Amino acid sequence: MIRLSVLYPATDGATFDHDYYRDEHVPLACRVWGLDGADIDKGVVGPYVAAVHFRFESMEAMQQAMAVDGMADVINDVANYTTIVPVQQISEIVA
């Protein structure tokens, strides 16, 4: 299993709409990528103000998901909730 974590670093002067992220953006990404859901975090202490963790069966499954037609909609929707440039982390889930 592969985890794709998208982490939004706290950034001076930046905004982040947590409600839109939870109610609109992450559901859109899940719909486009064919996922049942994702874990969404609202930062309390630490370098990130928000994060999401998606799971894919394999690297191939993740790459196929990223290549679908709706991908542009997902990317274009980012401007609707934040000005932060996120950090992406792809990891193998080992336990």
Place this chain on the structure above:
Amino acid sequence: MIRLSVLYPATDGATFDHDYYRDEHVPLACRVWGLDGADIDKGVVGPYVAAVHFRFESMEAMQQAMAVDGMADVINDVANYTTIVPVQQISEIVA
């Protein structure tokens, strides 16, 4: 629910023993903190070579876990698997 993520940034010259981390360190932390388990990541692409995600019922539950007697054992065990100084992120799980 609270997620405590401990993220190990890729660091020049640093080492990280993924087997020891999965088989010894994270189980020790779970035992000391009274948790059933945790999600362990091995980095593939991105800024972190490894990560772990623990879940606690509340901030109070997490703070109580961190205050137990065995905490020193958890901290002292870090030298057994890495020289990396980890980043800690505490978040509220919103979905």
